[in-house]
Amino acid sequence: MTHRSPFQALACPLDGEPLHLEGGTWRCASNHSFDVAKQGYVNLLPVQQKRSTDPGDSKAMVAARQRFLAAGEYAPIAEALSQAVVSHADQTQAETYCCLDAGCGEGYYLRQLAHNVPESQALSLLGLDISKWAVQSAAKQDDKQAPICRWVVGSNAQLPIQSASVDSVLCMFGFPVYSEFACVLKTGGQLIQVDAGPQHLRELRNIIYPTLKPTREKETNVPEGFARRASEQICYAISLEGGDVIRDLLTMTPHLYRASAEGREKAAALDQLTLTIDAQLTVWERD
Template sequence: MSITPFQALACPLDGKPLSWSDSVWRCSDGHSFDIAKQGYVNLLPVQQKRSHDPGDSKAMVAARQRFLNAGYYQPIAEAVSHAVLGHAEVQKADRLPFSCLDAGCGEGYYLRQLADAATNAQPLSLMGLDISKWAVLAAAKQDAKQAPLSSWVVGSNAHLPVQTGTLDSVLCMFGFPVVSEFARVLKTGGVLLQVEAGPNHLRELREIIYPTLKAERVSETVVPDGFIHHGSERVSYSIALNGSEEIADLLAMTPHLYRTSSEGRDRAAALEVLVVTVDVRIVMYMRI
């Protein structure tokens, strides 16, 4: 595995390229952003925040970290890594580093899995971005336990602090896609990979916490402007959660934690065993 520093950052205030020197990122207009001692940089200016502490809370990030590190979503990570690295092999006969942004990286699980799956034959340049400072801090701390694998940035998908036309790949894992921004930062021929919940995803949990389930709407894939459909894959399997803590971690890392009622959360908290379906769709679009 060969990891190179991610260099294509842009100033969140004026969009100009950032350059790194003495643990500071600077643009030509004099805006500067310090690299924190934990190894990340905050590129989310106050005017781009909708709240004082946006994104996932510290408790939600910790729950996701425990759940993912237990390996329950390993098949998803493997499928995503296989898709990204397969595209990298096609695109990078010139041996230049293949750049990949995880937009909404959380605590960095999928980028770490991608780095682990890569071989020395394919140099990578990786960046994880999330609007939650707690998520990025957790990602940077885990990364620091080994040789740093990625660049970690606090930022917004709505205003990606990335130079235009510089990325080979963008991941959006159960996140909030801003397709216009993804199209801007991708090179021609670059790929956007989205992981979306399928109709049966966590169905057994949803049946417990909600009085009734809404009928699933069947819709055709809508290809975003500036892209062509480049392939799809479905990943579906069952997992067995043992103990109320594992079940609580799963609920805490999903939007269902806030969508359900207190009664629904109480029903989930009373469980000691839960067999639940994981059902996701991986869709790849190519920038044209």
């Protein structure tokens, strides 16, 4: 018996009214309608919410991230994330635990979460990203007969999700919009935020940049509506073999665009690289 149920609490991105699924179309009371694509996702990003014609990660970035993450280099981060979710699910004892990945990319962390959460815990997952290429990739990798997740093209700046409907929000190396997260979370719900630590990919950055800025201690301000509950540093080393793997890592990060042409050439010449992975996991609780 499966305990993975599709997320239902979507909201119309045009008027905020609840959406209901009728056949292959999501529809609100005002008759705004959004068709489910053949790959299994729905686009809830209206043209007026786009800052460009093709926002978010490009098709090449998504493909590179999918190849790199599939090799398991970030598995310890996914495991720590899963432990935080399982612990919170045990505390809340929700009949069905609803979790949103806000900036889900190609779905790696949600797939790992679905694998790591015990079958006895009823789970309802929603993956949302502003990049249609990312959401398409995530949906294509899901099981069409028994999908683990609902996949949506949407923006963190205006989440198409009903208020107080989510137990947990994940923000993985992403762009947090705390006011929106606070709106969709239930009271006592948690936000799990993972950010790059000061040593993250330092060896690669040493190669592609002429100089590195001195590490500054980041002030952690408590977002309005939240209380800090826990923090964990996830730090380990990986060794990459082959130019293709190193190229994928660079392509999936913002460093691809920040580095100079000379820096990218230096990275392209590498066929082996030992790297520090340094991630900071913070758990915030919705007041």
